[in-house]
Amino acid sequence: MVDTILHLVLVLTMPPLLLGVIGKTKAAFAGRVGAPYLQPYYDLARLMRKGVVISDTTTWLFKAGPIITLAATLLAALLVPLGRHAAPISFTGDMILFAYLFALGRFFTTAAALDTGSSFEGMGAAREVTFSCLAEPALFFALITLTRLSGSLSLTPMLNHVTLFVWWDTGAALLLMMTGLFVVLLAENCRIPFDDPNTHLELTMIHEVMVLDHSGPYFGCILYGASLKLYLLGAFFLHIALPLSSGNSYLDWLIFALSMILLAMAIGVVESVMARLRLIRVPQLLVAAIILTAFSLILVVR
Amino acid sequence: MMSASILKLYNGTSVPRRDIPELPLEEFLRAILDATDHGWRVSAYFGTPDGGDFRLYCLLASKAEGVLGLLGAKVAADAALPSIASLCPQVSLFEREIAEQCGLAIEGHPWLKPVRFQRPLFNGPGKGVPEDKEPGVMDFYQVQGHEIHEVAVGPVHAGIIEPGHFRFQCYGEQVFHLEISLGYQHRGIERFMIGGPHPRSPYQMEAIGGDTTIGHGQAYAMIIEALSGTRVPARAEAIRGIALELERLANHTGDLGAIAGDVGYLPTSSFCGRIRGDFLNMSAVLCGSRFGRGLIVPGGVGFDCNPQQAGLLGSRIATAREELANAVDLLWNTPSVLARLENTGTVSEETARELGLVGPPARGCGLNRDIRRDHPFGIYRMSQIPVVTATTGDVHARTLLRWLEAEKSLDFIEEQLRQLPAGVYRNNAGAIAGDQVAVALTEGWRGEVCHVAVTDETGRFGRYKIVDPSFHNWQGLAMALRGQQISDFPLCNKSFNLSYCGFDL
Numbered sequence: 103m104v105d106t107i108l109h110l111v112l113v114l115t116m117p118p119l120l121l122g123v124i125g126k127t128k129a130a131f132a133g134r135v136g137a138p139y140l141q142p143y144y145d146l147a148r149l150m151r152k153g154v155v156i157s158d159t160t161t162w163l164f165k166a167g168p169i170i171t172l173a174a175t176l177l178a179a180l181l182v183p184l185g186r187h188a189a190p191i192s193f194t195g196d197m198i199l200f201a202y203l204f205a206l207g208r209f210f211t212t213a214a215a216l217d218t219g220s221s222f223e224g225m226g227a228a229r230e231v232t233f234s235c236l237a238e239p240a241l242f243f244a245l246i247t248l249t250r251l252s253g254s255l256s257l258t259p260m261l262n263h264v265t266l267f268v269w270w271d272t273g274a275a276l277l278l279m280m281t282g283l284f285v286v287l288l289a290e291n292c293r294i295p296f297d298d299p300n301t302h303l304e305l306t307m308i309h310e311v312m313v314l315d316h317s318g319p320y321f322g323c324i325l326y327g328a329s330l331k332l333y334l335l336g337a338f339f340l341h342i343a344l345p346l347s348s349g350n351s352y353l354d355w356l357i358f359a360l361s362m363i364l365l366a367m368a369i370g371v372v373e374s375v376m377a378r379l380r381l382i383r384v385p386q387l388l389v390a391a392i393i394l395t396a397f398s399l400i401l402v403v404r
Numbered sequence: 405m406m407s408a409s410i411l412k413l414y415n416g417t418s419v420p421r422r423d424i425p426e427l428p429l430e431e432f433l434r435a436i437l438d439a440t441d442h443g444w445r446v447s448a449y450f451g452t453p454d455g456g457d458f459r460l461y462c463l464l465a466s467k468a469e470g471v472l473g474l475l476g477a478k479v480a481a482d483a484a485l486p487s488i489a490s491l492c493p494q495v496s497l498f499e500r501e502i503a504e505q506c507g508l509a510i511e512g513h514p515w516l517k518p519v520r521f522q523r524p525l526f527n528g529p530g531k532g533v534p535e536d537k538e539p540g541v542m543d544f545y546q547v548q549g550h551e552i553h554e555v556a557v558g559p560v561h562a563g564i565i566e567p568g569h570f571r572f573q574c575y576g577e578q579v580f581h582l583e584i585s586l587g588y589q590h591r592g593i594e595r596f597m598i599g600g601p602h603p604r605s606p607y608q609m610e611a612i613g614g615d616t617t618i619g620h621g622q623a624y625a626m627i628i629e630a631l632s633g634t635r636v637p638a639r640a641e642a643i644r645g646i647a648l649e650l651e652r653l654a655n656h657t658g659d660l661g662a663i664a665g666d667v668g669y670l671p672t673s674s675f676c677g678r679i680r681g682d683f684l685n686m687s688a689v690l691c692g693s694r695f696g697r698g699l700i701v702p703g704g705v706g707f708d709c710n711p712q713q714a715g716l717l718g719s720r721i722a723t724a725r726e727e728l729a730n731a732v733d734l735l736w737n738t739p740s741v742l743a744r745l746e747n748t749g750t751v752s753e754e755t756a757r758e759l760g761l762v763g764p765p766a767r768g769c770g771l772n773r774d775i776r777r778d779h780p781f782g783i784y785r786m787s788q789i790p791v792v793t794a795t796t797g798d799v800h801a802r803t804l805l806r807w808l809e810a811e812k813s814l815d816f817i818e819e820q821l822r823q824l825p826a827g828v829y830r831n832n833a834g835a836i837a838g839d840q841v842a843v844a845l846t847e848g849w850r851g852e853v854c855h856v857a858v859t860d861e862t863g864r865f866g867r868y869k870i871v872d873p874s875f876h877n878w879q880g881l882a883m884a885l886r887g888q889q890i891s892d893f894p895l896c897n898k899s900f901n902l903s904y905c906g907f908d909l
Contacts, residue, residue: 381891
């Protein structure tokens with residue numbers, strides 16, 4: 103019960119902090135002070151109080167997009183175990199639901215983008231769909247590998263199965279999978295080198311260009327949903343990358359929260375030391391992620 | 405070739421109007437074609453009213469001989485001017501401008517579209533006062549076919565940049581054609597100058613492009629000095645040179661940072677943003693204005709540079725050199741940045757030559773042209789500055805070039821500060837001679853800045869022609885995008901970093 107409450111509290115309150123930490127890390131690399139850690143929260147509070155401008159050419163889809171996407175992401179949040187704890191909802195095959203809740207969110211984001219009829223948003227939707235087509239197989243190869251390792255089709259036992267002993271046994275497979283998953287994590291969350299969340303150049307954007315027309319609370323939903331997605335995929339990734347367990351439930355929560363912040367710093371470092379990829383190179387890196395995760399499966403199956 | 409039909413003169417001088425050979429139209433156009441075939445460039449080509457008719461002037465520049473050439477022709481207001489744009493693409497935009505400013509018909513121009521959507525510069529007989537047209541309202545080139553789509557960007561942009569309209573004809577992510585339509589910032593500067601110089605003219609000249617204050621300010625001062633026979637003290641020439649190089653440094657540094665920012669490489673972007681400010685502050689040490697406003701006045705400079713200021717500048721230059729080198733080295737040491745810059749937005753040397761590109765975009769294609777060396781003016785007649793070129797013609801070449809030019813500018817400023825000539829810093833400019841044509845070319849940080857003044861009998865400007873380097877280079881940007889990814893446009897655009905207001909005047 104306590105675990106479930108802590109799970110919900112963390113899921114609802116912590117995701118924007120990751121963006122704040124990433125921002126601070128990047129600022130440190132650039133020799134700047136940077137925005138406060140809590141800036142994403144202030145931004146959300148500001149957006150929630152703002153009015154909304156809606157184009158005449160849009161339909162209900164435009165408004166439904168951010169809300170359905172956020173709802174789907176929140177539901178997915180109930181399926182992912184955080185740290186060494188069980189997820190609030192867990193059943194056989196929930197990993198498929200987890201993957202496709204994100205797909206559902208993406209479908210409505212792109213549909214809302216196309217609904218505006220703007221040439222930019224259409225371009226962004228085309229890019230998003232193309233790249234996610236390539237990110238999805240990598241995620242599924244990782245899920246299948248984990249299923250094979252744990253003998254379970256549910257996320258909680260699957261992810262909690264990975265421990266330091268498993269790393270000792272099948273380290274090579276896990277290393278390949280971890281690398282592939284990190285690429286997927288960056289691509290799915292529109293981070294550098296795939297997308298630049300800070301750019302104002304609409305012709306180069308992928309995700310940001312799809313939400314250009316959204317404003318006020320709708321845009322707030324999108325921003326919060328995006329940080330939540332980063333949080334969930336990050337938690338998923340940490341199960342494999344840092345399977346630390348102390349045995350004490352409360353200590354485990356602390357370890358989890360700290361390792362999430364560590365992950366945010368790692369993303370900030372990646373974003374600081376490299377430039378964005380040329381857009382035509384993005385699929386190549388994603389294919390590399392597919393190959394890495396596929397090889398991890400081969401290593402486990404053999 | 406190069407017969408007596410061209411009057412040769414040097415940069416920053418004036419000649420009596422009657423000395424300029426006036427050719428029959430046919431011969432005039434042939435002379436331009438002949439000259440451009442032999443390596444001359446068209447620096448300016450414009451019309452000015454003469455009685456009921458128009459007189460055309462063409463200013464050519466020869467790097468090989470280090471001279472400029474002027475030639476003129478008369479064309480009747482109701483006659484058509486035959487276009488030579490398809491034989492000599494670098495005059496294409498000039499011909500469109502003549503059509504717009506003089507209301508002349510141009511015959512056989514392959515791409516006759518508005519330039520700035522401005523009303524004719526001179527009110528023709530019985531034409532009344534027409535209004536400026538609405539910018540951007542014209543027929544755009546279109547590609548049709550399955551899966552071809554059009555993307556329109558601007559004039560309102562997401563960033564804090566000037567307004568301009570860009571039409572892309574795309575096939576998926578690939579750009580087939582980019583058409584650029586400007587004119588949103590047209591202020592009528594050339595119109596203001598007719599009947600000048602007015603008391604406000606120097607300030608307007610400095611505001612042609614706010615980031616090229618020194619480049620345009622110096623060109624204007626050279627025009628006035630040539631027309632009035634004013635000698636500029638050596639000390640003033642040195643200070644002007646320092647200011648021009650500081651302007652180049654500030655803008656090149658800003659561009660290096662902006663290019664890094666566009667590829668999402670934050671460290672260089674942030675550092676360069678700050679160092680650019682340091683260079684602007686150095687301009688403020690000279691004259692109190694970060695953009696060098698009011699520094700250059702006809703006859704010299706408005707402010708002296710005392711030893712204390714020179715010392716302060718010297719130490720700041722040394723610090724900035726070290727910091728800039730560190731910031732830029734990060735770029736060259738990051739493979740992902742280089743991968744992004746190389747082979748993006750390539751312009752071939754041939755295209756650059758045909759379009760008559762100037763400044764860093766031209767030098768990035770291997771064209772070795774720089775007014776500071778080819779047609780030296782001011783301090784550059786005494787102290788040479790090495791010209792840097794690159795060969796690949798892509799974004800990487802234009803980025804590298806900016807850094808190498810910045811290094812040369814730093815050396816130049818240090819040298820000038822060490823040997824600042826003594827003496828007065830300003831002479832009074834005399835009266836302006838009538839019936840003259842004066843030419844002034846400077847190498848602003850974007851490239852060749854060209855001013856041509858034609859005075860009437862009373863010593864007022866009958867026509868004042870301004871050619872900003874952007875006027876030559878916008879077409880280069882359009883060509884750089886051919887066959888590129890549309891997502892690379894912002895990066896290509898940043899690597900050219902052209903002026904909208906300098907073009908729109």
